[in-house]
Amino acid sequence: MTTPVMLLEAAGPEAQALARAAAASGHTVHAVTTATVHAAYPPDLHQLLDGYLLTDFAHPEQALADITRYAHQIGAAALLTSNEYLTPLCARACADLGLPGNDPDRAVAARDKAAMAQALEAAGVTTPRTRAITGPGELDALHAAGHLRYPCVIKPADGAGSSGVTVVTDPEQLYAAWHAARSVETMYGMPRAYGALAQDYVTGREFSVESLTQDGATTHLGITRKHLTAGAHRVETGHSLPARLAPADEAKLHEQTEKAIAAVGIRNGASHTELILTPGGRCTVLEIGARLGAGHIGVLIQHALGIDPWQALWDIALGRPPKVAAQSSNYATVRFLTSPAAGRLVSVNGLPDIGERTPAVHLRCAKGNLVAPAASNRGRLGHIIVTGHDPAAVDHLAEKFLRQITVTIDTGSPA
Structure with a gap:
């Protein structure tokens, strides 16, 4: 007997990998998406799906009602998303359906970066000093008061994929950076967050920790070394996994990651934590997402470690023990x-x-x-x-x- 599972958005490489993994395991896969995005699904994705629900993610309360109704209709046994914008909605839906998921009351802290900064600071996570900015005049005031150190980072509170992020080295660049942060479009026509963030710039080597958590117990799959551009826009030009680090540095990354995972309420599922190791050995958490890392990091995990992260995520969502032990050392x-x-x-x-x-x-x-x-x-x-x-x-x-x-x-x- 096949088991129906639901995927909040099936577009994108990571989501399609999840759909393929579910179908390969004999599950019937149902996607939740919007009419516009669904119309652009490629033919091979349509063939993977056994059904779909069209809703409007810009209205989360209605979307939540649609999702729970559809899940009851098909008898869904699991609900997942790889889309960062949809992680709070997924947590709420899992809670309403009684399915394994993340803390619905804290899930927004893994999406809204202002709430994230507050949650990380309250949990004692080492993180850059961050200020929420509601208008460019506040940037002027912070600069005049000497509260902005250069370089600093101006970024949207609700962005993803480094969109709208600017490293500012001179106060004359502040207005342009503000407008860049505010010009980033959200997905699905979701309402914009209230403003932008001004954050201290942290120098060092950048990594991410890819982790899976089940019932609050976390396994770290690997540490990814980041390849980045220089200049005003720090675009990721590559990822390498697993990073070769001294045991003490690896322990620091894991320690801060585990504190961050707990701070934003990740209880069941993947997390992608971005961190900096400074030249002095200090470990700083930049951001955390309640999803597996994008940019083909899941594929790197498969090739380097022999772990199938997509199947492991479905196992967690279905309440089964995932296979997370490395099978190779490439x-x-x-x-x-x-x-x-x-x-x-x-x-x-x-x-x-x-x-x-x-x-x-x-x-x-x-x-x-x-x-x-x-x-x-x-x-x-x-x-x-x-x-x-x-x-x-x-x-x-x-x-x-x-x-x-x-x-x-x-x-x-x-x-």
Whole structure:
């Protein structure tokens, strides 16, 4: 007998991986989405789904009522989302349905970054000093009072994927940074948060910890090393997993991550915690999401560690013990392609072939599309994944492939 399960939004690489994992296990998969997004589902995704519910995520109370009614109608045994914008709604729906989920009263702290900063500080998590800003005049006042240290970070309270995030090095950049933070569109027409955040800038090496929690007990799957651009926009250009760290540094990352997980009420499911290790050895939590890391981190976990994070998440959602022990000790990295200039994409040449060392080579941007240098993670043109046993050799090969790739842009067609 098949078991019906529900997925809050099936669009996107991580959500589709969850849908495939559920279908492969014999579950009937039902998606909850909007009419506009559902119309853009690719044919292979439609084939995976046994049913769907159309609702309006911009009205969470109505969406919650729709979800619970549909779940009762089909006898849903599990409810999951990989979409950061929908994690608070998912927590509330799981609570109403009596399904394993996160604390509905604290789930907003893993989405609204102002609430997150308050929750982390209250729990004693080491985190950058953060101030909620309701207007650009408050930035002037903070600067005049000497309460802004440069560089600082201005970012939206409700953003994702580094959209609208600016590293400000001079007070003359504050207004532009404010408007960049406020110009980011939310998904599904959701109402905007009240303002933006001004945050201390923390120098050091950036990592993320990928974790699974069941009934409040957490297992860390791995630590991801981040590859970032410099300048005003710190775009993630790659991830490598597992990061090779001294045991003391690894312990610091895990300690702060576990405190952050508890602070935002993650009880059942994945978490993706972004942290900085400073040159002095201090560990600072930047953000935490109640979801598995995006940017193909789940695929890296599969290739490097032999763990199926998608199946593990369904096991947790169904109340079953997940398989989270590493089955291999390999290494995997993903590198993202970006545009060197603004204009129209003419060609991408020199991509490696898919093979044992390069299991994924993908372009997400079609020729002829308008592109620009990435100002957020959404500006990526595609990616390559490289795997192997030796981290240095894998990273070297990934960099070699990137040097061989030529992205040609017609700059006469401005983006």
